[in-house]
Amino acid sequence: MQAIGLNLTGISHRYASAYAVADVDLQVRPGELVALLGPSGCGKTTLLRIVAGLIRQTEGNVIIGDRIVDSLPTHERGAGIVFQNYALFPHMTVAANIGYGLRAAGVGKAQISAMVERMLALVKLEAMAGRYPRELSGGQQQRVALARTLAVSPKILLLDEPFGALDKNLRLDMQIEVKRLQRELGITTVMVTHDQEEALSMADRIAVMNKGCVEQFGTPEEVYDQPETLFVAGFVGTSNLLPGTLATIAAAGPTVALAGGGTLVLPSARPCSVPGPVVLSLRPEHLRFARADEPGVDATLQLSLPLGALTVHELALGNGQAVKVIAPRTGEAARHAPGDQVRLALTAGAAPAVFLGNPDAA
Amino acid sequence: MSTAQSYLRQWQLMLPLALFFCVFIFLPLLLLAYISLHNDMEFKQAGIAQYIKFLGDSFNLGVLGQTLWLATKTMLLALLLGYPLAYFFTLAPPRWQRVLILIIVLPLLTSAVVRTFAWVVILGRQGIVNSVLLNLAWIEAPIKLLYTPGAVVVALAQIEMPLMVLPIINALSKQNPYLREASLSLGAGRWRTLFLVTLPLSLPGVLAGALLVFAAAASAFVTQTLVGGGQLMFMPFYIYQQAIQSNNYPFAAAIAMVLLVAVLVVVTLVNFAGRSIKGVAHA
Numbered sequence: 001m002q003a004i005g006l007n008l009t010g011i012s013h014r015y016a017s018a019y020a021v022a023d024v025d026l027q028v029r030p031g032e033l034v035a036l037l038g039p040s041g042c043g044k045t046t047l048l049r050i051v052a053g054l055i056r057q058t059e060g061n062v063i064i065g066d067r068i069v070d071s072l073p074t075h076e077r078g079a080g081i082v083f084q085n086y087a088l089f090p091h092m093t094v095a096a097n098i099g100y101g102l103r104a105a106g107v108g109k110a111q112i113s114a115m116v117e118r119m120l121a122l123v124k125l126e127a128m129a130g131r132y133p134r135e136l137s138g139g140q141q142q143r144v145a146l147a148r149t150l151a152v153s154p155k156i157l158l159l160d161e162p163f164g165a166l167d168k169n170l171r172l173d174m175q176i177e178v179k180r181l182q183r184e185l186g187i188t189t190v191m192v193t194h195d196q197e198e199a200l201s202m203a204d205r206i207a208v209m210n211k212g213c214v215e216q217f218g219t220p221e222e223v224y225d226q227p228e229t230l231f232v233a234g235f236v237g238t239s240n241l242l243p244g245t246l247a248t249i250a251a252a253g254p255t256v257a258l259a260g261g262g263t264l265v266l267p268s269a270r271p272c273s274v275p276g277p278v279v280l281s282l283r284p285e286h287l288r289f290a291r292a293d294e295p296g297v298d299a300t301l302q303l304s305l306p307l308g309a310l311t312v313h314e315l316a317l318g319n320g321q322a323v324k325v326i327a328p329r330t331g332e333a334a335r336h337a338p339g340d341q342v343r344l345a346l347t348a349g350a351a352p353a354v355f356l357g358n359p360d361a362a
Numbered sequence: 363m364s365t366a367q368s369y370l371r372q373w374q375l376m377l378p379l380a381l382f383f384c385v386f387i388f389l390p391l392l393l394l395a396y397i398s399l400h401n402d403m404e405f406k407q408a409g410i411a412q413y414i415k416f417l418g419d420s421f422n423l424g425v426l427g428q429t430l431w432l433a434t435k436t437m438l439l440a441l442l443l444g445y446p447l448a449y450f451f452t453l454a455p456p457r458w459q460r461v462l463i464l465i466i467v468l469p470l471l472t473s474a475v476v477r478t479f480a481w482v483v484i485l486g487r488q489g490i491v492n493s494v495l496l497n498l499a500w501i502e503a504p505i506k507l508l509y510t511p512g513a514v515v516v517a518l519a520q521i522e523m524p525l526m527v528l529p530i531i532n533a534l535s536k537q538n539p540y541l542r543e544a545s546l547s548l549g550a551g552r553w554r555t556l557f558l559v560t561l562p563l564s565l566p567g568v569l570a571g572a573l574l575v576f577a578a579a580a581s582a583f584v585t586q587t588l589v590g591g592g593q594l595m596f597m598p599f600y601i602y603q604q605a606i607q608s609n610n611y612p613f614a615a616a617i618a619m620v621l622l623v624a625v626l627v628v629v630t631l632v633n634f635a636g637r638s639i640k641g642v643a644h645a
Contacts, residue, residue: 054543074546081547087540091562104550104558152549 003030003186004065004155011060020046022212031186035199038209044192048158052081080154084161086145088133094144095129101152119147139170159191196236208232230355233281240282240323246275256280260317262297272356279355284326286350296345301336398615412616429597436579437572439519440526448530470524478585481517509591517589518579526571533567569636573629580625597621
């Protein structure tokens, strides 16, 4: 199957007076899996429904392949959507559900049953053909929903919070399963999720959305390591957002004097390099416990939660602000107990992001 | 709380209605059955002569047949007009729904007599339909609309419409809206989606509405009599005639029992057929 790209240009959607989606541009490459990641109400589901033709956008164009599909109704778009609750037809067997799209297209019976068998094999549900959806487990229902959508060979696959209704263990299995199918079929896929781990682990690229806008569109590594906005830094992964003042000292480089006391010397000041009030976004792994004679930030250790090889430490800065640090179980950190005064320094190679403004904006 | 205890509480809550039913519905029914099982008008000789009389006379069976056929036609017309209305209602924005629901239940808020007289006015020789047709010169003389079986069906279908529409609205609005969207996204157009997904899944509501309309239409005394006129004889008027005009209570009671049983049989059969449609009952 020849994969087809998806292009969104200047998409806006207004509900009454509020913008649910505001001027979104997004280019999904053929065969790519893109995750729309954001908190609830950020417009990601609206955007997905616009691509599917279930909502007509106020402005902008949806382009599938090289065709503008704005005027096409849902059933002529070739965008297959899998809903969070699967929306399997309760009055049809698994086989009838999977064959539904082909039946609607007027495909011959022999061809339908051949395709249904192929799809059942693809999602490993051969034994369930005659069952009704209510007789299946959540994971099985999800696989049927996927098979039903894939059976019509959609140009674009849309997944709306596809793993939201599954429990944790099953979720991981299904994530691997969906990723495998998507790779195998090379189908261009857009997935909506509010779960950052899901987005980071499954997507080729992530579009982080907030308040109807795409804040950053990049690979999981880019989004995690080089957040472009304070919102992205706060929403993707865990971040310590610490207010401070940025100064550039010729000899040392960019230096942030933290409001909570102490200064940190950064390898670079990005994305904001203007001296003045800033917010420093420090990942828990960006910090390490240093020796008392090293330069760094003083803090009080409050709590240590061992997670196997790593330990999460909760500390308080001089002004009481909480800071999380993840460190190996052995090493400098092991010598401290809750209540101790410790010194924190940047780990080697850590490049925390610097943003203009205050942390409440995140 | 254990299940037995909670069940007991529910049972107690049902008590007032159960008593009411016993005194005002179950007892009168028993009384009716008792009266019908007498061979003479003075209730002296017990027997099933009234039933033999009813079932052995082709005129009586004709009245029964006419009544059931009338109810069937009313049910079909109400379904034909009511389903699209219910479907339209569920697709309408909430603002519209408030207005629509008022229009839909309006017939329930007016007396059956008033509604029936409205139909008499509409369908009469000098009625609205005839005057319009005459003015348009589509007809030369008033046509007979009132006192025809068709008029009774149309009037009854309108009057019993809420009984059809409300259960269907209930079934449609309980349907998962994503099912419709899933069907569309799988390439099925609107009509195909309606006939393959929406309609089959709303069958329990259709069934409930159809049975309610059927039972109501079979016993709609006022409308049957006023719109149907003296020439068309249906079971409710027949009962009235035998009881009030001829003072033959045992025979009237027997007719009533026959109508009751006939409606129950039809309702049970249709219900059974409906439930056996695979997968629908559990939707």
